[in-house]
Amino acid sequence: MKPNKGLVIDLETSGLDANKDKIIEVCCLAFEGDKVLEIFTTLVDPLIQLPKSIVQHTNINSSMLVGFPLFSDISNKLMELWSTYQPWFSYNAPFEQRFLSANIKDIKWDIVDVMKPASAFCNSSKWLKLKEAAYILKLRPPTHRAIDDCLTTYQLINKMADYHGR
Numbered sequence: 001m002k003p004n005k006g007l008v009i010d011l012e013t014s015g016l017d018a019n020k021d022k023i024i025e026v027c028c029l030a031f032e033g034d035k036v037l038e039i040f041t042t043l044v045d046p047l048i049q050l051p052k053s054i055v056q057h058t059n060i061n062s063s064m065l066v067g068f069p070l071f072s073d074i075s076n077k078l079m080e081l082w083s084t085y086q087p088w089f090s091y092n093a094p095f096e097q098r099f100l101s102a103n104i105k106d107i108k109w110d111i112v113d114v115m116k117p118a119s120a121f122c123n124s125s126k127w128l129k130l131k132e133a134a135y136i137l138k139l140r141p142p143t144h145r146a147i148d149d150c151l152t153t154y155q156l157i158n159k160m161a162d163y164h165g166r
């Protein structure tokens with residue numbers, strides 16, 4: 001994986017089931033080489049109460065989401081980013097693909113999964129969580145907030161690209 005440009009996306013959600021759970025935070029970080037071109041990040045009001053386990057996992061609570069846009073209000077921005085920046089990357093991309101596909105059906109979301117190459121880069125025989133890969137490579141620790149996880153994934157992509165001669 002030697003990306004020169006693209007977009008990193010991270011979603012936080014109210015659970016793991018893309019057919020019933022909701023997106024509660026989005027971050028997209030567009031880059032070219034080691035230069036960040038654009039960051040789009042927002043909380044998203046899911047119009048539901050968040051489960052306690054999600055509040056503990058993300059430090060996002062239901063009252064924080066009141067007044068933020070609904071996902072339908074930001075879907076055009078995501079489609080604009082999709083048409084502007086390619087390829088898209090994510091750590092554990094199938095997760096983001098499932099939620100995006102459940103919410104925006106007009107696009108076949110083809111997102112490059114960084115987890116497998118990152119795990120191999122860290123000489124791990126198992127797939128590493130983002131937190132584990134960041135620790136091994138001495139990168140900023142992810143926090144299960146979309147902006148932090150995007151930035152950590154972006155650092156990871158750059159570290160691998162630099163190692164392989166971009």
